Amino acid sequence: MSTHNLIEIKDLHKYFGKNEVLKGLDIQIKRGEVVVMIGPSGSGKSTFLRTMNLLETPTKGDVYFEGTNIADKSVDVFKHREKMGMVFQQFNLFPNMTVLDNLTLAPMTTGKLSKEEAVEVAIELLAKVGLSEKADAYPQSLSGGQQQRVAIARALAMNPDVMLFDEPTSALDPEMVGDVLNVMQDLAKDGMTMVIVTHEMGFAKEVADCVIFMADGKIVESGTPNELFDHPKEPRTQEFLAQVL
Amino acid sequence: MSFNFIDKFLPYFNDGLIVTLMISAFVVVIGTVLGTLIALAKLSKIRILRWLANVYIEVFRGTPMLVQIMIGFQVLGKMPLPEFQLGILTEDLSRLVPGIIVLSMNSGAYVAEIVRSGINAVPKGQTEAAYSLGIRPHQTMMKVILPQAVRNILPALGNEFVTIIKDSSLLATIGVMELFNGAQTTSSTTYQSLSPWLLVAGYYFVVTFITSRLINLLEKKLGKGYAK
Numbered sequence: 001m002s003t004h005n006l007i008e009i010k011d012l013h014k015y016f017g018k019n020e021v022l023k024g025l026d027i028q029i030k031r032g033e034v035v036v037m038i039g040p041s042g043s044g045k046s047t048f049l050r051t052m053n054l055l056e057t058p059t060k061g062d063v064y065f066e067g068t069n070i071a072d073k074s075v076d077v078f079k080h081r082e083k084m085g086m087v088f089q090q091f092n093l094f095p096n097m098t099v100l101d102n103l104t105l106a107p108m109t110t111g112k113l114s115k116e117e118a119v120e121v122a123i124e125l126l127a128k129v130g131l132s133e134k135a136d137a138y139p140q141s142l143s144g145g146q147q148q149r150v151a152i153a154r155a156l157a158m159n160p161d162v163m164l165f166d167e168p169t170s171a172l173d174p175e176m177v178g179d180v181l182n183v184m185q186d187l188a189k190d191g192m193t194m195v196i197v198t199h200e201m202g203f204a205k206e207v208a209d210c211v212i213f214m215a216d217g218k219i220v221e222s223g224t225p226n227e228l229f230d231h232p233k234e235p236r237t238q239e240f241l242a243q244v245l
Numbered sequence: 246m247s248f249n250f251i252d253k254f255l256p257y258f259n260d261g262l263i264v265t266l267m268i269s270a271f272v273v274v275i276g277t278v279l280g281t282l283i284a285l286a287k288l289s290k291i292r293i294l295r296w297l298a299n300v301y302i303e304v305f306r307g308t309p310m311l312v313q314i315m316i317g318f319q320v321l322g323k324m325p326l327p328e329f330q331l332g333i334l335t336e337d338l339s340r341l342v343p344g345i346i347v348l349s350m351n352s353g354a355y356v357a358e359i360v361r362s363g364i365n366a367v368p369k370g371q372t373e374a375a376y377s378l379g380i381r382p383h384q385t386m387m388k389v390i391l392p393q394a395v396r397n398i399l400p401a402l403g404n405e406f407v408t409i410i411k412d413s414s415l416l417a418t419i420g421v422m423e424l425f426n427g428a429q430t431t432s433s434t435t436y437q438s439l440s441p442w443l444l445v446a447g448y449y450f451v452v453t454f455i456t457s458r459l460i461n462l463l464e465k466k467l468g469k470g471y472a473k
Contacts, residue, residue: 055373082379092374096392106378
């Protein structure tokens with residue numbers, strides 16, 4: 001495999017029981033690339049994203065991250081997860097810790113940073129997502145949009161090589177969506193490699209280098225935003241876009 | 246009914262109370278640690294551990310505590326342990342230690358079920374968030390899941406602590422000189438059949454009442470900032 005691919009997935013299959021939800025997927029993601037995955041609910045895009053850091057174990061297939069097949073059982077997947085940030089639909093902040101502690105826990109626990117360094121990084125990142133004054137607040141006291149920005153900062157605190165976003169704005173009130181998307185857009189501008197599952201088509205058009213359309217556990221079509229949104233080739237893609245645009 | 250015995254016999258109650266509190270403190274600590282370990286075994290990926298945990302829990306919950314105490318005393322009561330003096334009471338460690346062990350083992354079975362339900366009540370997203378950050382399973386358990394589980398289970402755990410205090414009275418049957426035994430001694434010596442028991446009931450009630458209040462306070466403190 002070529003080394004400039006940060007993530008390369010080959011012939012990925014995933015079964016839940018007898019139900020095949022991913023039916024042989026291949027993808028290459030280059031360093032610095034922003035890949036957006038769209039598709040109807042139940043198409044398997046979230047499951048696909050979750051196999052990239054092995055939160056879902058593939059039934060069959062290889063998941064290369066920085067040249068290592070992390071789907072191989074002999075590989076220490078936790079070591080690699082340190083380099084792959086993930087942002088969830090439901091934020092999943094640790095409710096028993098302050099915002100600051102949410103950000104410093106992983107760098108300290110994995111031995112990556114000392115306490116002083118972790119706090120310094122955390123304060124920097126909170127400024128970046130516009131929540132400096134919330135360092136000592138508990139997640140429950142924040143709005144959804146604020147919580148999601150903290151969650152992004154928490155993932156960034158590990159200084160990851162790629163950020164995986166699993167429908168980051170789907171659980172937010174409409175007026176909160178913009179703040180979160182702005183933070184993501186800034187990240188993209190900074191050159192972060194990002195894989196994003198979203199229903200925000202406008203955002204996808206604007207930020208994506210590559211858009212992937214999935215349906216029924218398969219990649220139906222992929223291309224630049226211009227190719228996919230304005231000149232879709234596959235009838236299934238056209239049908240989907242006609243419904244959502 | 247008369248409380249005339251109080252002058253002479255109050256030390257049996259007061260010193261007995263100290264022993265009861267001592268027993269309870271040991272049992273609460275050992276039982277909680279043991280129960281947490283059994284809960285982790287029951288949630289383990291390793292089948293034999295799950296099986297052992299299940300057998301343990303079923304056996305201890307499915308037999309009377311009094312029977313467990315009798316068996317425990319027969320098996321463990323032969324240890325050559327010394328006696329010691331606590332105020333007016335002479336405590337025989339070869340009775341006290343097996344008693345504490347059996348109560349702790351029994352409590353462990355109940356605590357295990359409490360802890361397991363508390364862990365299961367923490368949303369799966371918490372584990373996933375921690376894993377996605379590279380935090381390993383045991384650290385995720387210690388730093389993310391258990392602290393939240395403790396908060397979930399505090400009321401149930403408080404009930405278990407109160408139960409332990411009350412159940413420690415069963416150790417009187419193997420000759421441990423504790424609070425219940427103080428009442429028994431008083432009753433049989435003074436031929437007062439009711440008043441010593443009323444007094445001892447008051448002792449137990451005050452202790453269990455204070456315990457549940459303290460647990461309530463702790464609950465409030467732990468809930469700080471993230472009350473739903």
